[in-house]
Amino acid sequence: xxxxxxxxxxxxxxxxxAFLAExxxxxxxxxxxxxxxxxxxxxxxxxxxSILEGTVGIAGNIVNTIYMVxxxxxxxxxxxIGSAIYLNEYARPGKVVRLIEFTTQTLSGIPxxxxxxxxxxxxxVTLGLGYSILTGALTLxxxxxxxxxxxxxxALKAVPESYRNGAVGMGAGKWYMIRTILLPSAxxxxxxxxxxxxxxxxxxxxxxLFTAGSGYFLPRSFGGWFHKLVESGGxxxxxxxxxxxxxxxDTAFGIAVVLLxxxxxxxxVTRVMVSRFEMPKYTDAGGR
Amino acid sequence: MSQNKISTDKLNLYYGDNHILKDxxxxxxxxxxxxxxxxxxxxxxxxxxxxxxMNDLIDGVRIEGTVYLDGKDIYxxxxxVTRLRKRVGMVFQQPNPFPMSIYxxxxxxxxxxxxxxxxRLDEIVEQSLRQAAVWEEVENQLRKPALGLSGGQxxxxxxxxxxxxxxxxxxxxxxxxxxxxxxxxxxxELINRLKRKYTIIIVTHNMQQxxxxxDDTAFFLLGEMVECGTTDRLFARPTDRxxxxxxxxxxx
Numbered sequence: 001x002x003x004x005x006x007x008x009x010x011x012x013x014x015x016x017x018a019f020l021a022e023x024x025x026x027x028x029x030x031x032x033x034x035x036x037x038x039x040x041x042x043x044x045x046x047x048x049x050s051i052l053e054g055t056v057g058i059a060g061n062i063v064n065t066i067y068m069v070x071x072x073x074x075x076x077x078x079x080x081i082g083s084a085i086y087l088n089e090y091a092r093p094g095k096v097v098r099l100i101e102f103t104t105q106t107l108s109g110i111p112x113x114x115x116x117x118x119x120x121x122x123x124x125v126t127l128g129l130g131y132s133i134l135t136g137a138l139t140l141x142x143x144x145x146x147x148x149x150x151x152x153x154x155a156l157k158a159v160p161e162s163y164r165n166g167a168v169g170m171g172a173g174k175w176y177m178i179r180t181i182l183l184p185s186a187x188x189x190x191x192x193x194x195x196x197x198x199x200x201x202x203x204x205x206x207x208x209l210f211t212a213g214s215g216y217f218l219p220r221s222f223g224g225w226f227h228k229l230v231e232s233g234g235x236x237x238x239x240x241x242x243x244x245x246x247x248x249x250d251t252a253f254g255i256a257v258v259l260l261x262x263x264x265x266x267x268x269v270t271r272v273m274v275s276r277f278e279m280p281k282y283t284d285a286g287g288r
Numbered sequence: 289m290s291q292n293k294i295s296t297d298k299l300n301l302y303y304g305d306n307h308i309l310k311d312x313x314x315x316x317x318x319x320x321x322x323x324x325x326x327x328x329x330x331x332x333x334x335x336x337x338x339x340x341x342m343n344d345l346i347d348g349v350r351i352e353g354t355v356y357l358d359g360k361d362i363y364x365x366x367x368x369v370t371r372l373r374k375r376v377g378m379v380f381q382q383p384n385p386f387p388m389s390i391y392x393x394x395x396x397x398x399x400x401x402x403x404x405x406x407x408r409l410d411e412i413v414e415q416s417l418r419q420a421a422v423w424e425e426v427e428n429q430l431r432k433p434a435l436g437l438s439g440g441q442x443x444x445x446x447x448x449x450x451x452x453x454x455x456x457x458x459x460x461x462x463x464x465x466x467x468x469x470x471x472x473x474x475x476x477e478l479i480n481r482l483k484r485k486y487t488i489i490i491v492t493h494n495m496q497q498x499x500x501x502x503d504d505t506a507f508f509l510l511g512e513m514v515e516c517g518t519t520d521r522l523f524a525r526p527t528d529r530x531x532x533x534x535x536x537x538x539x540x
Contacts, residue, residue: 092347162384166446169342169380170397170453171373180396185387 032260036253044254048218056251058258060216064133064233065262068212069201071137071229072144077194079141080148087149088156089178101153108146115143116207124211131232136212143207144197151196155189156182188274195270202262205237214238236262292356293318293457293487294339299353301331301338303346308334310511312353316504321479321488323502323519325495327539330508332491336459339489340376341369357457374401377455381462383442385434385449390417390426393434393445397453412452420448421478440471447478451486458482460490464497476501495535499523507531 047057091097119139129135159182167177183190213232216239219225234242236255243252292315301309309331316322324332334343341362343349354361362372374397385393394413395403403409413430417423422444426437434445443463450458460479464472479488479501492498498505499519506516507528515522515531526532533539 160384162380162382163386165342165345165378165380166384166386166449167396167400168345169340169373169378170400170450171370172396172400173370176400181386 029260032253032256035249036255036257039250039254040257045258048216056248058216058236058239058251058255060218061234061236061239061255062258063218063228064212064215065202065235065237067133067228067233068137068140068208068235069198071133072140072201073194073197075137075141076144076148076197080145080193081152081190083145084149084152084156085178085182088153089174089182104146104149107142108150111206112143112204113206115139116210118142119207119211129230131211131213131215132230133212133233134229136208136233136235139207139211140201140204143204144200147197147200148190148193151193152186152190155186155193158189159185191270191273195266198266199263202235202259202266203237204235205241208235208238209241212238214242291318292316293358294489295356297354297356299335299338299355300351301334301343302350302352304348308511309338312513314506314513314516316487316489318487319483319485320503321483321490321501322504322506323498324489324491324506324508325493325498325534326508326514327534328493331511332508333461335508335513336461336489336491337378339457339459340373340378342378344369370400374453375455376457376459377450377453379443379447379450379458379460379463382466383439383446385437385442385445387433387435389431390434390437390445391430393449394452397449401453416448416452417445419451419482420444421474421481422448438471440467440474443467443471443475444478447475447482451482455486457487457489460488462491462493465493472497495523507534509534 043055044057045062046059047055048060049056049058087097087100116139119135119142123129123135123138124131129138163181163185164177167181168174172180212234214234215232216234219228236259240252240255240259243249243255294316296312296314299309299312300307312335324336326332337343338351339355339357339362343351351363355363357372357376361367362376386396388396391413394416395409398409398412403412414423414427417426422441425441426445434442437445443466447458447463464475467475476497479490482488483503490498490501502519504516505519505522507514507522507526507530509530515526515528522531523535526535
């Protein structure tokens with residue numbers, strides 16, 4: 001009898017926990033959406049804030065965000081995948097590799113403001129890049145590098161040794177084998193790493209505040225789109241932070257809804273991409 | 289001994305401080321099946337892998353002595369390992385098709401060695417699958433993932449994949465140990481057919497299998513090659529006491 005009672009109580013607690021977790025998440029999403037959605041308009045999305053006209057717009061921040069994501073990935077993805085391939089396939093396992101792996105792991109746990117401090121002083125001042133999207137992207141690259149490297153490495157480790165032997169046994173060179181067998185097999189893991197990285201880039205504020213700054217203008221000419229790289233540019237998250245600071249909560253919630261929308265889209269895209277890379281029926285169950 | 293396809297002369301292999309292969313000297317006849325038998329850990333698989341330099345991939349392996357393929361030392365300085373592995377193909381214990389379509393699995397090797405033309409690849413794929421006696425079962429699903437095949441089909445696919453680069457020698461490392469009896473029989477039949485064209489060396493745990501498929505047999509024990517000869521002779525009249533004890537099931 002006691003046992004039954006105990007089971008029921010536990011079950012109730014588990015349901016409660018599950019409900020709380022779901023409810024809180026949905027509650028936050030709903031609250032942000034309800035508060036922010038009314039402030040989203042075509043005008044809000046396609047213009048920049050003008051003090052003269054007294055209007056508020058986040059077009060510049062949206063562009064900055066896209067720049068930041070693309071540029072950071074352009075730097076971090078090749079370096080991250082390259083280093084994972086090196087660590088897993090070329091380097092001899094031993095102290096050096098373990099040290100690098102340990103460092104990478106530690107790096108991913110460092111508070112982002114420290115990356116911001118380093119980025120500002122090193123890229124901004126020492127290299128003279130100042131407050132710019134480039135400085136921000138370089139700083140963020142350092143920050144997301146461990147994510148991409150680790151995920152790629154884990155994915156490479158999961159590729160069965162028999163694939164390697166099969167390819168090499170047929171005379172394939174090492175790089176050919178990596179390109180044709182390992183990377184395609186590891187693709188779902190690599191994509192996961194990239195998506196996590198994009199998530200961090202979208203959500204980052206501390207590391208960007210003093211590196212990329214808070215510029216919010218759109219380029220005025222064709223050349224301006226290139227020049228933008230070395231100009232200050234605040235992402236949506238930075239603008240959100242600044243709006244909160246100035247107690248402009250309507251704008252802040254508007255931006256929050258846009259950000260949530262972006263994250264949601266990103267997750268959907270990831271699911272589709274990963275499911276496309278994962279070939280169906282890959283179990284060893286035997287039959288066709 | 290001009291009909292020997294492969295021969296080794298005092299081949300020694302060390303893994304770290306362990307002496308794995310000890311002074312192996314053997315001749316392998318061309319277009320015949322040679323079985324390597326012996327208890328686990330006797331070095332027969334390691335010996336097999338040293339014939340197409342698969343041991344190169346393992347850190348800490350050191351090799352002394354020589355392995356001749358058609359009279360040329362395969363560990364010589366000018367040897368192109370890619371060329372060597374094209375001539376000496378390998379089939380592994382666990383069927384290991386790549387995670388791609390059946391067609392792409394077979395076309396992988398030819399592509400490695402520079403075959404690009406679509407027609408030529410189509411030809412090779414069909415021909416290899418036919419040779420490996422798996423064509424009828426897969427001809428309508430060439431674009432389907434190879435990992436969806438049954439265990440026995442996978443192994444014959446792997447044999448087809450090895451044949452696709454037109455090797456001269458086929459090394460088989462316990463190719464049926466992961467298969468059921470029916471699939472094993474198919475692979476054994478296949479081996480019997482393939483020996484008309486290829487020199488085959490097969491490692492096996494199963495002495496009945498050695499008797500069924502091989503022309504010559506070599507018995508390995510503790511890193512030494514104890515005895516070799518025609519399969520009929522070796523199983524009927526072993527000259528070494530240890531061979532006799534092993535084949536009569538006293539140990540192993």
